[in-house]
Amino acid sequence: MRKTLILLAVLGTSFYSMNAQKSEKDIIKKLEQKSDAYGIIAQNIWEFAEMGYQEKQSSGLLQQTLQDAGFTIKKGVADIPTAFIAEYGSGSPVIAIMGEFDALPGLSQKALSEKESAGAAAGHACGHHLFGTASTAAAISTKEWLEANKSKGTIRFYGTPAEEGGSGKVYMVREGLFNDVDIALHWHPGSQNAASAGAALANKSAKFRFHGISAHAAASPDKGRSALDGVEAMDMMINMMREHIPQEARIHYVITDGGKAPNVIPDFAEVYYYARHNRRDVVIEIFDRMVKAAEGAALGTGTTMDYEMIGGTHELLPNLTLQKVMHENLSEVGGMEYTAKEKAFADKIAKTLGQEKADLATAKNVQPYKTEAKAFGSTDVGDVSFTVPTVGFSTATWVPGTPAHSWQAVAAGGTSIGNKGMMIAAKTLTMTAIDLFKDKKLVASAKAEFLEKRGADFKYIPLLGDRAPALNYRY
């Protein structure tokens, strides 16, 4: 009997799919065999390095991959050309896997251990090329499992653009595209393997535009009103305001237009602000005070002001029922071993981060499970997490110690280290999705926790209001 099985396997005859249920192990093995193919897809997106809402090629490549694997594609959803949903199967449960693919401006970098621009406008400093590809791989593997086992249920991949400041998922949530989803899965590239409870800061961002009157700055300054004065007065007030806001809050800004020449009083100036806190009600209050400061600044400088909401996201609502399952699966998959070549690269990167050598143990291990998390950044996954039970984790796609949004993150993400971390994520996502299809009780208890935590009188109000997707926010 054993010999027959081996022979059938060697001949490539799918004994299991004909005569028995295809096991999760077979599916994961098949996924592992496709590592190189997925690596090529990820590296293509890494090279495209397209910024938020401009991810035409990146989104297109993932759509094509899913379509070739038998998924039905709905593209251009929520009035966003690069947003899409790929679906396979029917009925419930509906399990969603999210994938991002946008790059960050100004962070172009070659896959080298020293800082050197690749000459592009942007770079994958948050590893979203790996994010989108691993999630695609997991959706396809889950589909293979559903198919082999003739299981009921729907697997969906959500192609979610412009996470970096564009709040892409918020528009998809606002459009109701997640309403019939039972559970949503995501992950994020990082510098360690961890599936502890996540946290994220709610945020609101806007561009404040001041309008003044141009005049010769030396010959007739009395005729002019400087729009830059408006911006500077606002910045001064906001910087004083920092003393009178909850200390966990964060406010940051860049002057995106401060005029063109010192001898011309600028009739236009613009400042781009973020406000963040781990509770969205606090963010809303701070933001309203920022608008007051802008109005005051305009009044005092004889300019006028208007502002455009750019982004707005909820904090993250963790689901510990799901988080535990994710942690178990990640632990089973485990971390990575570096090859000698990867180690040499990692040691050089580690030096640029002020470390003596790369921390190989962190790449190899999975962090102990924790139910408490401190939030530092923001993510539009927050809005999804207030719509359906949502669970995520991170893998060590970067050399341990690497901060996100750094050239070192772009560099490692362009190497086999990034690809290895991506495959850990793809396997963990697949195993968790299969668990959810197998176990109705797990889905039910995740939902019960979600409803209790969200509260009975919860009503979803997007922080960015009713604005249309900010498709040109990177121009």
Ligand SMILES: [Zn+2]
């Ligand atoms: Zn990110």
